Every structure is written in structure tokens, then in C-alpha cells.
Amino acid sequence: MGLWAKSIVIFNSIREYGKQSIRSLADRTGLSKSSVHRHLQAMDRRDRYPESSCWETPAGRAWLIRLVVATLLVFGLKRGVGAETLSEFFSRLRLEGHVGCSPSALRSVIHTLERLLLDTAAAWEKEGIVHGEIRPVIGAVDETFLQRMMLVFMDLATGYLLMEEVAADRSYDTWFDRANERLTTFGTEVLYMVSDRAKALIKLAHTGLRCPSIPDLFHLGHDLAKSYSLAICGRLRQAKRGLEQAKQDLEKLQKNIRTDSAQVAQAQARLAACATSVHHWQEVSRAWRQHLSKLSGILHPWRLLDSIRQTSQEVEEQLRTELKAIETLLETNGLPRKTDTLDKVQKQLAGLSALVDLWWQTVRQDLTQLTMTPRWTQWAEDVLLPLMYWQEQLRRTRHPGQKAQIALVLQAVEEVFARHPCTRQLQPELLAGWKAWAAEHAKAFQRASSAVEGRNGYLAQMQHNHRGLPTRRYQVWTALHNFDCRAADGTTPAARFFRRSFPDLFESVLSQIDELPMPRQRRQALAVSN
Numbered sequence: 001m002g003l004w005a006k007s008i009v010i011f012n013s014i015r016e017y018g019k020q021s022i023r024s025l026a027d028r029t030g031l032s033k034s035s036v037h038r039h040l041q042a043m044d045r046r047d048r049y050p051e052s053s054c055w056e057t058p059a060g061r062a063w064l065i066r067l068v069v070a071t072l073l074v075f076g077l078k079r080g081v082g083a084e085t086l087s088e089f090f091s092r093l094r095l096e097g098h099v100g101c102s103p104s105a106l107r108s109v110i111h112t113l114e115r116l117l118l119d120t121a122a123a124w125e126k127e128g129i130v131h132g133e134i135r136p137v138i139g140a141v142d143e144t145f146l147q148r149m150m151l152v153f154m155d156l157a158t159g160y161l162l163m164e165e166v167a168a169d170r171s172y173d174t175w176f177d178r179a180n181e182r183l184t185t186f187g188t189e190v191l192y193m194v195s196d197r198a199k200a201l202i203k204l205a206h207t208g209l210r211c212p213s214i215p216d217l218f219h220l221g222h223d224l225a226k227s228y229s230l231a232i233c234g235r236l237r238q239a240k241r242g243l244e245q246a247k248q249d250l251e252k253l254q255k256n257i258r259t260d261s262a263q264v265a266q267a268q269a270r271l272a273a274c275a276t277s278v279h280h281w282q283e284v285s286r287a288w289r290q291h292l293s294k295l296s297g298i299l300h301p302w303r304l305l306d307s308i309r310q311t312s313q314e315v316e317e318q319l320r321t322e323l324k325a326i327e328t329l330l331e332t333n334g335l336p337r338k339t340d341t342l343d344k345v346q347k348q349l350a351g352l353s354a355l356v357d358l359w360w361q362t363v364r365q366d367l368t369q370l371t372m373t374p375r376w377t378q379w380a381e382d383v384l385l386p387l388m389y390w391q392e393q394l395r396r397t398r399h400p401g402q403k404a405q406i407a408l409v410l411q412a413v414e415e416v417f418a419r420h421p422c423t424r425q426l427q428p429e430l431l432a433g434w435k436a437w438a439a440e441h442a443k444a445f446q447r448a449s450s451a452v453e454g455r456n457g458y459l460a461q462m463q464h465n466h467r468g469l470p471t472r473r474y475q476v477w478t479a480l481h482n483f484d485c486r487a488a489d490g491t492t493p494a495a496r497f498f499r500r501s502f503p504d505l506f507e508s509v510l511s512q513i514d515e516l517p518m519p520r521q522r523r524q525a526l527a528v529s530n
Helices: 003-017 022-029 033-046 052-056 058-078 083-092 103-131 172-186 199-208 217-255 261-298 312-332 339-369 374-396 400-419 421-425 428-443 450-466 471-484 493-498 505-510 523-529
Strands: 137-145 149-155 161-166 190-195 213-215
Touching: 003 058, 022 033, 052 058, 058 083, 058 103, 058 471, 058 505, 083 103, 103 471, 103 493, 103 505, 137 172, 137 199, 137 450, 149 172, 149 450, 161 172, 161 471, 172 199, 190 199, 190 339, 199 213, 213 217, 213 339, 217 261, 217 339, 261 312, 261 400, 312 339, 339 374, 339 428, 374 400, 374 421, 374 428, 400 421, 450 471, 471 493, 471 505
Parallel strands: 137 190, 190 213
Antiparallel strands: 137 149, 149 161
16 A cells, blocks of 8 residues: 555544544554554644645645646646746645655656557557558658657658657668568558659669659748748848838928928829839739739649549649749849749649549549449539538638638538539438548549648657757657547547547556655755644
8 A cells, every 4th residue: 555545544544433543443444564654754744734734635645646647748748848947836836745846756646647648649640550441641851850860650641650759860761661661560651652753762662662753732832931921021121121212302302491392293103113113123022922822722632612523733834834924023123033943843743633534543443342323423523522621621721811712612512512413312320420521532633741840849848848868758658648648539549540439549558557656845844833
């Protein structure tokens, strides 16, 4: 029996039978008289505040353990708050007499949490491999540079981190060895890979994993924005400064009674020219942002304007037309043409567009296996799939303009779906099953690895907060992401990847912690309390 368990037994005996002698308490609890005496003294020392007696009860003690573990997990492990700050927090809650609140004591609990998290996540992953339903991975790969370089491999459809490991280099051999080992463990393959145009990553897809390598729309847009947004914003900022200066000059001339009318007219003309320049560059900036937005709006299995089905060739033609319009905008306004950037983007358009035909091929293979009649196939491709796809895009999109466009096309698709005879023939249970099938395919259209970039940003922030970490902590973050990071629907990446539910990670770990470190009092503190 642990120390806190003995204390609770003594407390319950006093609460049930009233105040008793040490001998009587020892007889009732089965403890030695010396043990009872020590615990009674400790309880007297802890009884310093009105709420102190609450922590002596079984329910109070359980809640105290929950409070400490939850604080260390959420703020210590997930948010990077240091042990010294957490020690101050617990001391301000007046818990130093009931639990060890020193930084070293809290670090020991954190180490225990790390071990339990890793053990639990490893056991659940093995369980998911044996009993789950793992489908082909839509991979996104990238590296991030922290205290050590890390290789990140994520399934974009579910958000599950298949690999997040420290590595000495980012060569093809290293990538292939690590990625292939994990895929072999899961017993699955990669449907296609989304990444930047690093040669090692392209080779990893084509040669190592034998799957298509899709250029990343996120990096493509970033390359364009990085090359020209600063130049356009610089011209606009310069025009605004000129306008402000022209206003000040005109005001000075108007206040001076000796100013010639010709000078005033000249200043007014200069002010009008500056205002025209500001308006011009504002329009250029607006047109530039619209072109970037259109590039994103083109790459869909259906046209965003009217939800008509598209092919890779049609998408590629639209992308090239939009890129040509960008070049015309730059040339018309005297902006320098950065050939390297434009050529790099131009080379990626065909590979980017290939995603559309690849996605349609997967859908039709699935429909063929279901032996659908032409009528029902047409309903699935032109009515059901667009409905679930635009719902998914509306959920993921944050840009107000694009969100409004998607909402309009979704409204039209919903009306067609509701009126279609096939929809009306299906029972609610069957219709729900078909929607789930279509939602799976909608999530399988992944055109950007921005989720991995977001993960890299999170890791960089956590690395900064902790000012350097042991390798074990990286593994803990991976486990927390996979089994404790919840989407709006309450599912975790692991639940979506293995297609089965798992217990709550926090509750599972909490159930394995029975006791916390004992408070440590120095001799001086004991003398003061006595």
C-alpha cells in the first residue's frame, strides 16, 4: 500500500468513527502505530488552508491527480511551458503541501507521462495494424530543421503521421529506407505522393515507392507570391508615399498667401497623378491576388463555376492560360520578369493537372468493382461525388472569396441531388452509406502538402519554447498528434487512418497513474510550521 493510500485509509477511519487514539486507528486500519502516528502528523502539517481537507478524501485525491496530470500534459508537453512556470502555478494553487511541486518533481512526472504515452500509442498502433482497415496512403513528405533534422511522412487524407524521425541526411536512400520500413509495418502502399520538386522526393515516389509524384500546389503558389508580391506591394507603397507627400506640398502652398496660382495648379496636377498611380497599383495588386486565387480554383475534378466534370488536359490548359495572364500583367506594368520562377511553375503544370485523371481513375475502378449500371454510375459521378467533394472543400477553405464561390456551387449541387430520382429511391441507411463512400473519395483528392508545412511550423515553435529537446520528446509529440489531436467531428488521425475507434488517450494514461510525488519539506520549513 502506497503512502497516499495509507493516508486515505486513516482519513476514512477518522471520518467514519470520529477521533480515535493511535492504537485504535492502528487496529482499525491494520497499520502499525508508528505509521499511523507519522501519517497523522503529516495530515496536520497539510491542514493549512480551508480546502486542504478536500485533498485527503479519495475523490479529492483522484481529482488532484487529474489536475496535475492534465496540466502537465496540456501545458507542459503540448504547449511547451517549462517546469519552473508550472511549479509556480501549482504553488499559487496552494498545493505544495499535498503534492511535490518542485521543478524536479514535476519533471519526474513528465518523464512518466512520456513513457506511458509512448507505450500506449505503440500498443494501439499494433492493435490498429492487426484489427484496423488500412487503405493506400496519400503521402506528403518533407523535412524540417530543428535542433536535429527530421523527416516527416504524413497521410494527407487522414492526417496520420506515419513517420517523424531524426535523420542525418535527406538523401533518397535515407528517405526510402525509413519510409519503406514504415509502409511495410503497416502493410500498405502509396497511392500517390505530393511534395515539392526536390529530386530525392521525386525519385522516392517514382523509383522507390512506384507511385505518381504530384507537384505541390502550396509550393507553386508560394513561389509565385514570393517572386512578385513584394515588387507589387513595393510599387504600391511607393505610390502611397508619393501621394502623401503631394498632399503635404499642396497644403503648404495653399497656406502661403504669396504662392502663385500656377504653382498651386501644378501641385494639384501632381496630386492627381499620384492618386491615379495609387489607384493603378491597387488595381494591379487586386488583379494579382485574383490570378493567384484562380490558379487554386482551377485544380478540381469539377469546374468551380458550374460543377461540370473536368479532365487533366482541360485543367492544364486553364492553368497555362492563367499563367499567361499573369505574365501579361507583369509585362504590362513594367515589372521584371523572373524567368526562373515562371519556367519552374510552367514545368509543374502538367504534373499538377495529372492529379485530376488519377483521381477519376481511382473512382471509376471503385465503381466498376461495384458493378454499377450506367444510370447509377452517372448519378454517383455527377451528383453524389460533387456534393460530398464541395462539402469537404467548403469545410477546409478559409479564404472568404473562395468560400463564397464554393458555397454557391454547393447550393446548386444540393438542389440537383435532392431532385434526382436515384436519390429518392434510396433508403436513409443506404443513402448514408453512399455518402460515406463518396466522402472517402472526396478526401482522397489532395493537391497540397500544406498540412505537413503546418506540422513543421508547430514543431519549430515547440522547439523554440523548450530550447532544445531530447529525441524522446519528438516521439511523444508524434503520439499526441496521432492519438490525441481531434478534428471538429471528434475523430483523431489514428481513428481515421485505421478506421476504428480508440479510447481517450488522456484517460488511458491517467488510469495508470496512482500516486504523485510526495511534497518535500526542508528542515527549516518544518521548524517554522511547528
